[in-house]
Amino acid sequence: xxxATIIATIAFALTMVFTSNVHAQKFPxxxxxxxxxxxxxxxxxxxxxxxxxxxxxxxxxxxxLSELAPEGKVWRTGANEAAExxxxxxxxxxxxxxxxxxYTFFTIxxxxxxxxxxxxxxxxxxxxxxxxxxxxxxxxxxxxxADESLEAFSMVFTKADxxxxxxxxxxxxxxxxxxxx
Numbered sequence: 039x040x041x042a043t044i045i046a047t048i049a050f051a052l053t054m055v056f057t058s059n060v061h062a063q064k065f066p067x068x069x070x071x072x073x074x075x076x077x078x079x080x081x082x083x084x085x086x087x088x089x090x091x092x093x094x095x096x097x098x099x100x101x102x103l104s105e106l107a108p109e110g111k112v113w114r115t116g117a118n119e120a121a122e123x124x125x126x127x128x129x130x131x132x133x134x135x136x137x138x139x140x141y142t143f144f145t146i147x148x149x150x151x152x153x154x155x156x157x158x159x160x161x162x163x164x165x166x167x168x169x170x171x172x173x174x175x176x177x178x179x180x181x182x183x184a185d186e187s188l189e190a191f192s193m194v195f196t197k198a199d200x201x202x203x204x205x206x207x208x209x210x211x212x213x214x215x216x217x218x219x
Contacts, residue, residue, distance in 0.1 A: 071096040071117030078195035078202045088195075088202055089129070089217065091143060093121035095190045103209040107147045112155070112165045115145045115206070116191055120162040129201065129217040131156060134175035136217075141174060145206075145213075151178050152206075152213045182212045 077090040094117030096106060107113045114120040121143040129136050131154065142162050146153040156175040157168070184207070191208040201218035 076193045076195055087126050089125050091121055091123040091193055094118040097190050109147050112168045113145050114165045115143050131175040132177040136175055151180050153178050154215050184210050184212050
């Protein structure tokens, strides 16, 4: 290698060392309510999805469900950002047609039921800026009680005769949200 090339390489390396931020970057710790995703079909190898939902998974940690998702109040349906649902084809919630696209998924817990809300706002933190005027669809569904308690809020899609069901579970509460084709 030529002497000039060696000197240029060394000069470049020293410049990078002394002008770059060589301090370790600070990364946040693990989120206490990690983000999760459910989709249908559930098989990750199947790319022809009907729907996908991304949500934060809060934990009970000794707290009451009614404290974390109070009755009569709009809930982000998870933790941190409001849950975001994407439909890859048109579906119906009750009698309301929902066009393929991405939406926020809010709920209003009630004593024996839950109001499901599909809203066109996106990138929403919590439910603080929820605007009912931007609702695309609403449906009241029953809440059932399971024998098993779930520590972490969970969602999973299942197949139905004429569509799919988004199942929500936390503590002993269970909600089944039917989407038809």
